[in-house]
Structures are given as structure tokens and as C-alpha cells.
Amino acid sequence: MGCDSCGTAKGGKPGGCKSNGGCSTGGCNRMNVHDWLMNLPFSDPESTCKIVEISFNQGSRKEFYRNATLQYFEKGEMVTVEGVSGFDVGEVSLSGELVRIQMKKKGVDEFSPEIKKILRRSTETDLAKWEDNKAREKEALVRSRAMARTLNLDMKVAEVEIQADGKKATFYYTADDRVDFRELIRLYAGEFKVKVEMRQIGARQEAGKVGGISSCGRELCCSTWLTDFKSVNTTAARYQNLSINQTKLSGQCGRLKCCLNYELDTYLDALQHFPDNADVIHITRAPAYLVKKDIFKNLMWYTLPDSNKHYPLTITRVKEIQKMNAQGLKPDELEPVEIVSSKPKEVEPEFVDVVGQISLRSLERNSRRRKDKEQGRDGRGNDRQGPGRSNEGQQQGNGPQNQQRPPQHNAQRNQPSQQGGPQRPGQNPNQQRNAGKPAGGPPQEKPQQQQRGPNQQPGQQQNRPPQQQRPQRPPQQKQGEQQQQQRQAQPPRPQQQRPPQKGPTPPPQPDK
Structure with a gap:
């Protein structure tokens, strides 16, 4: 219902007016009328209609007012009119010769003294009070x-x-x-x-005041253009071969839809060519009962009591059977018409019995994967609580700061293991076995324990040259789970003597 100026949006708002939807042309207003005589010239301007139609509350109520001034009010202007013990503000919805047609339609006399007058164009004070x-x-x-x-x-x-x-x-x-x-x-x-x-x-007038969207997708007729509400009953639905469904036939007001009367006259004109009293016709086999009438194809559908099939008959054939029944004769067959559909037949899908062919291997595979994941989580959790895991994590977290530690700390950390004390976390079992040997003689070099792979047994050894210097690893680097297990099994490597850092002097080492 919007006007042309509303169609072009400017900055996301309708371009027709400043009220964002209430156009000055009345296109967004309810119960609006197009003034098709607005731009036509008249030979006698004095004989023009002096009555103006004013709408209130966005077209919810319309009344006629007399223009006693010499001003000309265009459609969409806000005017101040006479009210009950005061004034009221409304919008001009119609003016000119079409107002006479509206007054004639509603039975209002143009020269009636009861018609109130228009006072003036609305001022800013009037509009402020109105808002x-x-x-x-x-x-x-x-x-x-x-x-x-x-x-x-x-x-x-x-x-x-x-x-x-x-x-x-x-x-x-x-x-x-x-x-x-x-x-x-x-x-x-x-x-x-x-x-x-x-x-x-009434309920229909209430729905028109509230407004809404009907099931057809358009705005309600009672809120846009319909003013005369006629009675609607289920007979109109039966004439149009509509199913008596209260949900589909009822409108927003809870009553039967007003649009059921729109095409009723067309259906009644088409039904005049159909024969009367043709609800039951008799043939030799059994009486046939009328099911429905198709006014578009001029066919009448009948059914037999011993069959569920519907037989379409032409109007001429039904009239012939009626004449034969009036003479006491019964035809042998109904002689139905073959209906050829122009629509292509849909190919029905072929269903295959797949009972017993469904494999559950995919479900078993998913459950097996789930169990493997759970077992892997438990194994990794136990490794994290192992003796050498905490020190390894601390060394990785500290990064290069821990690699620059003075060698005296490492010597102090390895002393209890050489004296036969309890094994500390991260200590090699070979160091514990060599702790009871005498300390005299030249210091013997400790054999390097060979690195054991993930699939290597404890008794097997690999020929690998001893590592003289621990390779420098980049700090904060995430390695695989397999490399972490290898580092846990590897004994602490002898670190190269590095110059001591400036700081507090280390405590003296006890004599061996």
C-alpha cells in the first residue's frame, strides 16, 4: 500500500515522509482512497464540494467536516477541527468530488447543519498537545x-x-x-x-483496528479497504466445494472469513447449468450418489455403494439418466469420462527390502575407537604422575635459564646417589648399583646407558657412541609423546664444565 516515494529508501528509512511509514500521500494509511479526480480541472470552481473527509488514529475512524474557510487542504495535511468541548487534530484523507460519492454511499447529507467545521491548519502547539x-x-x-x-x-x-x-x-x-x-x-x-x-x-471491526496479515499473505481486508461487513455462513463454503474446516475458514477475528463471499456469485452463476435433484441416479447395478460438482470442467462425480471409486459424468449424461429414470428405465452403465491429465506422471520410487543387510561394523568401529581413546588418556595420566615427569616439565618450562645453571648444583644433586642413599626422582638405576663400590683410585668414567627405543626390550642394547654434549633444544617446544618417554628412560648426561656465573659462592663439597 506504499506510495512511489516510499519505494526509494534514503538511509534505511522510507523517503515519502518523516514519520517513517505514514506517507504524506496517505499510501501507508488505513482505509485510504485514491483520488483519481484530483488533477482534473473543473469548469465551475464554485460548485465544488466543500466537505472534506478527515481520518483519525491512522485511518481507524473517518468523519466529514465542512471547509468554511477559503483555504484549500490537500491530502495528507494535518488540520484542527471542532471537537467535544474543545478541538481535535486529524489528517485530510479525501477532498473534492469523490467526497460526495463517499457521502452518498454512507447516507450523509452534504448540507446537514450537524456537520462540524474545520478550524485551521494545525499549529505546533496543537501538534504538541496531540502527541x-x-x-x-x-x-x-x-x-x-x-x-x-x-x-x-x-x-x-x-x-x-x-x-x-x-x-x-x-x-x-x-x-x-x-x-x-x-x-x-x-x-x-x-x-x-x-x-x-x-x-x-464487533469482532470484525476489532480485527480491523488491530490489523495484521491474513493467511493469503496480504494485509487484512477489514483494516485496508473493507467497511461493510456482510454475514458469512458455511453455505458459501459448500457452494465452492470447500472442506468445512473451522481452522482454515476462520479469520483473525474468530469468525468466518469475509473473502468467502467474494467469489460466491461466480459459483452460483456457474451452478445454474447443472441439473437439479441429481443427488441420486439409478442404474441397473445400484443407485449412484453425488459426491461433488466441478464447475471448471462441468463434471459431476458419483460413487457406487459397493465401490470406493469415483466416476466422473458429464452434465448431458446425467440429464439423460434422469430422463430414463423418470420413464422407469435404468441404464446398464454410468459411462464415465476418461480424464486425461496434462501433468507428467511422477515416477514412484522403488523400495528395496534391506532388512538383514544393515551392517553394524561402523558402530563397533566407533565403540572400539572410543575405548582406545579412554585407555590412552589413562596411560598418559599415569605417566604424568611418574617420578621423572615433574622434573622434565620444569626443565622444559624454564627453558634456557635452567640450562645455564652452575655445575655445582648438579654435583650436589647427584651426591646422595653415589653414597648409596635412596634413589631420587629421575635417577638412573645404574647409579644406584654403583653407589656401594669403594671410592678409592682414580675416578672411573660411568658407562653411558644406551637409549632404548619404544619397541626395545630391557635386555637389548644399541651400539651408539656416547654423547659428549647435550644438544641444545629450543625453549617452549612441544614434542611428541614418544620422545618424552625416551627422555624419561635416559640417564642424566654429564654436563660440560662451564664458567661459574656471578653470584653467591657455592658451599664447599664434602671429601669423598
Whole structure:
């Protein structure tokens, strides 16, 4: 329903107006009418219509006002009109000759003295008061519903409209029966300090005021253009061969959809060519019962009591059978029509019995992998708690600072093992066996223990030249699990004498 200027967005906002949706042309307004006589010249300007149609609350209510001034008001302008003991602000929705057609449609006399007048174009003061009172409507709606609930009244307040000057408020409500709201009016008048007017509306009018999107994907007819609500019953659905489904046939208001009456006249005209009293026709086999009428193909579908098949018959064939039944004759067959569909037939998928052919190896493989992962986690957890793991992690974490440690610390750390003391974490078993030998004589060189691979037995040895100097490893480097296990099994290598660092003098070594 938007106008052309709204179609081009500027900075993410509609370009039609500054209200971000309420176009000055009225295209985004409800119950709008296109003035197709607006730009046409008239021979007698004095005979033009002096009545202007004004819409309130975004088209929710429309009334006619007399333009007693010499000003010309265009569609979309905000004007100040006469109200109840004050003034009100509305928007010009229609002017010119089309207003006479609308007045004739609604039965309003153009020269009636009861028609109120337009006072002026709305000033900034009028618009400021109008906006302040419009902001009170939501709070008043919530409060009014709570007050009606406290009095246990079987009614629902649908909308509250406050006049621009704040002196009058109109409460629209829906109710199934008559409601005695005399006490409620006193409470409303004392609470909101306004003159109270109560108006009862129907469920369809309430849906039009609320608005929404229908099942067809378009905006509700009652909130855009429909003003006359005609009664709708299930007979209209039966004429159009629609299934009586309350969920699909009901609208947002809870009543039957108004659009069921839109094409009803077309269906009734098409059904005039079908024969009457053709619900049952008789043949030699059994009586045939009418199921449905297809007005698009001019076919009538019948079924037999001993069969579930539907037989399509033409209108002429049904009339022939009716004439024969009137003469007391019964035809042998119905002679149905063969219906050729223009749509290509869908190829039905061929189903194969695969019972017993499904293999569970994939499930077994996944469970085996899961068990292996759990066992691997347990093994790695035990290794982390081993004797040489903590020192190795400390050496890796410290990096090159630990490699530059003075040699005296290493000598102190290896002394208890040479005196036969208890084995310390990370000590080689060969050092523990050599601890009881006499210390006299020249110091013998300790044999280097060969590095054992991951698949090598304890009794096997590898011929490998002794390593004179420990290779320098880059700090903070992550290595594989296999290399970490090899470093744990390898004895501490003799470190090369390095010049002592400046610092506190180490304690003297005890005599051997």
C-alpha cells in the first residue's frame, strides 16, 4: 500500500515522509482512497464540494467536516477541527468530488447543519498537545482493562482514543451481551479526568483496528479497504466445494472469513447449468450418489455403494439418466469420462527390502575407537604422575635459564646417589648399583646407558657412541609423546664444565 516515494529508501528509512511509514500521500494509511479526480480541472470552481473527509488514529475512524474557510487542504495535511468541548487534530484523507460519492454511499447529507467545521491548519502547539495525549493511550488501555476486570464485566476494551486537547476519551469495547457499565464510567472519569464515551464494536471491526496479515499473505481486508461487513455462513463454503474446516475458514477475528463471499456469485452463476435433484441416479447395478460438482470442467462425480471409486459424468449424461429414470428405465452403465491429465506422471520410487543387510561394523568401529581413546588418556595420566615427569616439565618450562645453571648444583644433586642413599626422582638405576663400590683410585668414567627405543626390550642394547654434549633444544617446544618417554628412560648426561656465573659462592663439597 506504499506510495512511489516510499519505494526509494534514503538511509534505511522510507523517503515519502518523516514519520517513517505514514506517507504524506496517505499510501501507508488505513482505509485510504485514491483520488483519481484530483488533477482534473473543473469548469465551475464554485460548485465544488466543500466537505472534506478527515481520518483519525491512522485511518481507524473517518468523519466529514465542512471547509468554511477559503483555504484549500490537500491530502495528507494535518488540520484542527471542532471537537467535544474543545478541538481535535486529524489528517485530510479525501477532498473534492469523490467526497460526495463517499457521502452518498454512507447516507450523509452534504448540507446537514450537524456537520462540524474545520478550524485551521494545525499549529505546533496543537501538534504538541496531540502527541502528548496520544502517548497516554497505551497506558490508558492497560489501566481500563484492569478496572473492567475488577468489576467482573464480560467485556474487552479493544482501543482507547483520546481527543487532541485531552478533554474526551472514547473507549471501544467488544461484548457478546449487553453490559451495565455505569459504575465503570464513573471509575474511568475519576481515573483519567476526561469525558468518557463508550462504543461497542464487533469482532470484525476489532480485527480491523488491530490489523495484521491474513493467511493469503496480504494485509487484512477489514483494516485496508473493507467497511461493510456482510454475514458469512458455511453455505458459501459448500457452494465452492470447500472442506468445512473451522481452522482454515476462520479469520483473525474468530469468525468466518469475509473473502468467502467474494467469489460466491461466480459459483452460483456457474451452478445454474447443472441439473437439479441429481443427488441420486439409478442404474441397473445400484443407485449412484453425488459426491461433488466441478464447475471448471462441468463434471459431476458419483460413487457406487459397493465401490470406493469415483466416476466422473458429464452434465448431458446425467440429464439423460434422469430422463430414463423418470420413464422407469435404468441404464446398464454410468459411462464415465476418461480424464486425461496434462501433468507428467511422477515416477514412484522403488523400495528395496534391506532388512538383514544393515551392517553394524561402523558402530563397533566407533565403540572400539572410543575405548582406545579412554585407555590412552589413562596411560598418559599415569605417566604424568611418574617420578621423572615433574622434573622434565620444569626443565622444559624454564627453558634456557635452567640450562645455564652452575655445575655445582648438579654435583650436589647427584651426591646422595653415589653414597648409596635412596634413589631420587629421575635417577638412573645404574647409579644406584654403583653407589656401594669403594671410592678409592682414580675416578672411573660411568658407562653411558644406551637409549632404548619404544619397541626395545630391557635386555637389548644399541651400539651408539656416547654423547659428549647435550644438544641444545629450543625453549617452549612441544614434542611428541614418544620422545618424552625416551627422555624419561635416559640417564642424566654429564654436563660440560662451564664458567661459574656471578653470584653467591657455592658451599664447599664434602671429601669423598
